[in-house]
Amino acid sequence: MTAADGQAGAPTDERTGDHRTTPLRVALLGCGVVGTEVVRLLTTQADDLAARTGARLELVGIAVRDTATPRDAVVDAELLTTDAEELVTRADVVIEVVGGIEPARSLLLRAIEHGASVVTANKALLAQDGPTLYAAADAAGVDVYFEAAVAGAIPIVRPVRESLAGDRVRRVLGIVNGTTNYVLDRMTSEGLDLDQAVKEAQALGYAEADPTADVEGFDAAAKAAILASLAFHTRVSIDDVDREGISAITVDDVAWAERTGYVIKLLAIAERRDEGVQVRVHPALVPLAHPLAGVRGAFNAVFVEAEAAGELMFYGRGAGGAPTASAVLGDVVSAARHRVLGGKGPVESSYADLPVLPASSARTRYQVRLDVQDRPGVLAQVAALLADHGVSIEAVRQAPAPLGPDGGDGLARLIITTHEASEESLAATVAAITGHEAVRRVLSVLRVEGV
Ligand SMILES: NC(=O)c1ccc[n+]([C@@H]2O[C@H](COP(=O)([O-])OP(=O)(O)OC[C@H]3O[C@@H](n4cnc5c(N)ncnc54)[C@H](O)[C@@H]3O)[C@@H](O)[C@H]2O)c1
Ligand SMILES: N[C@@H](CCO)C(=O)O
Ligand code: NA
Numbered sequence: 474m475t476a477a478d479g480q481a482g483a484p485t486d487e488r489t490g491d492h493r494t495t496p497l498r499v500a501l502l503g504c505g506v507v508g509t510e511v512v513r514l515l516t517t518q519a520d521d522l523a524a525r526t527g528a529r530l531e532l533v534g535i536a537v538r539d540t541a542t543p544r545d546a547v548v549d550a551e552l553l554t555t556d557a558e559e560l561v562t563r564a565d566v567v568i569e570v571v572g573g574i575e576p577a578r579s580l581l582l583r584a585i586e587h588g589a590s591v592v593t594a595n596k597a598l599l600a601q602d603g604p605t606l607y608a609a610a611d612a613a614g615v616d617v618y619f620e621a622a623v624a625g626a627i628p629i630v631r632p633v634r635e636s637l638a639g640d641r642v643r644r645v646l647g648i649v650n651g652t653t654n655y656v657l658d659r660m661t662s663e664g665l666d667l668d669q670a671v672k673e674a675q676a677l678g679y680a681e682a683d684p685t686a687d688v689e690g691f692d693a694a695a696k697a698a699i700l701a702s703l704a705f706h707t708r709v710s711i712d713d714v715d716r717e718g719i720s721a722i723t724v725d726d727v728a729w730a731e732r733t734g735y736v737i738k739l740l741a742i743a744e745r746r747d748e749g750v751q752v753r754v755h756p757a758l759v760p761l762a763h764p765l766a767g768v769r770g771a772f773n774a775v776f777v778e779a780e781a782a783g784e785l786m787f788y789g790r791g792a793g794g795a796p797t798a799s800a801v802l803g804d805v806v807s808a809a810r811h812r813v814l815g816g817k818g819p820v821e822s823s824y825a826d827l828p829v830l831p832a833s834s835a836r837t838r839y840q841v842r843l844d845v846q847d848r849p850g851v852l853a854q855v856a857a858l859l860a861d862h863g864v865s866i867e868a869v870r871q872a873p874a875p876l877g878p879d880g881g882d883g884l885a886r887l888i889i890t891t892h893e894a895s896e897e898s899l900a901a902t903v904a905a906i907t908g909h910e911a912v913r914r915v916l917s918v919l920r921v922e923g924v
Pocket of ligand 3: 622
């Protein structure tokens with residue numbers, strides 16, 4: 474089937490307003506949390522989708538691992554197949570919601586070779602090997618769409634790739650992983666420990682098949698790489714992203730954050746510097762007054778700072794079957810419209826080819842929490858260690874250290890917030906502080922962002 478099939482002169486379906494009577498063949502790969510909701514939308518919105526695209530979207534097959542697995546009633550058992558390789562050769566649009574690198578990559582490449590446009594939610598694949606897919610699609614004259622791969626339902630890929638194509642993006646700062654935001658939120662509001670909160674996120678369908686991808690920041694790093702590539706017209710892979718997850722964050726960290734006017738969030742940060750771009754994912758203290766601090770539960774939010782546009786904020790559901798399926802269907806409609814009316818979606822833009830800078834080039838503020846001997850001169854000695862390393866103090870708070878298993882008597886807790894410092898000088902400072910005889914323990918070192 475070619476785009477020309479649906480152009481002027483084709484008959485119009487009176488009920489739906491279709492410009493053509495030949496349906497577009499849609500193949501679905503994967504029928505899990507997202508796939509099931511994609512089927513539901515394709516089924517329940519069939520007439521509207523036909524009117525919006527100009528052709529009926531006919532689901533011609535659903536590739537699954539096991540056809541005997543019990544499924545939602547919306548899934549027609551007749552459409553199930555375990556032969557994904559065959560299925561992708563007989564579709565105009567292939568939707569991939571299997572996840573992982575293989576066989577998703579081979580199946581998408583095969584679909585493209587056979588002339589299908591593809592829609593994927595697979596950030597892991599795009600962040601590792603997106604350019605291979607983009608090049609294949611470009612050569613075949615078909616589309617690759619991936620709105621669902623970053624921040625689920627939130628329109629963010631399209632705005633960065635298309636709406637801001639005439640501007641210069643300076644910085645992207647986002648909460649792009651629903652699971653970790655949910656977990657940190659539950660730790661903050663309910664005092665749950667990390668494992669309990671992860672189990673809840675899994676039960677709610679937010680977490681990846683292996684929640685390590687969420688907890689250790691791999692999922693957010695993949696999204697950061699995709700966003701950075703789009704924002705800076707430069708190839709950024711997941712290997713370029715400096716990544717730290719939330720597994721070391723304790724209920725104590727979360728409680729102290731709140732006491733000092735912050736909330737802990739896992740942030741994805743992509744910045745344009747004079748020398749190149751810097752992309753990182755890590756937990757950070759966000760001031761309670763900052764709009765990102767109010768992003769609760771599994772919600773996501775992305776700030777984009779562009780030279781002409783100024784600050785933009787995108788907010789909504791970043792995970793879950795139905796929200797993610799919404800983004801998938803939006804892409805399916807775009808790809809299908811091109812099939813009907815001709816034309817093509819955006820291709821990869823990597824012309825700027827900026828260097829990706831190492832993590833050590835990042836400059837940010839830090840908060841260091843430590844217990845010290847409560848005697849004259851200790852605070853001055855600790856302050857001198859920061860000064861020796863060129864790290865400027867913004868604020869110091871002191872409180873009696875809470876009694877712990879090894880006692881708290883005679884100890885004071887210091888919470889030191891710094892001005893901007895390089896990662897290198899901060900690390901050297903913390904090493905010096907840790908080695909000081911009056912310091913009992915350094916409890917945490919967290920970056921402060923969004924100030
Ligand atoms: N769940 C979310 O909130 C969410 C949000 C955004 C993006 N995504 C992405 O969407 C994709 C799917 O996520 P999900 O949550 O639906 O995962 P899932 O684990 O619920 O579903 C994936 C399905 O694919 C099936 N599968 C695995 N290998 C297969 C193969 N070779 N052929 C056919 N089927 C196969 C699995 O059996 C499973 O049913 C992933 O790339 C994920 O990163 C998920
Ligand atoms: N596991 C991901 C799904 C959305 O990509 C999350 O928690 O945000
Ligand atoms: Na999105």
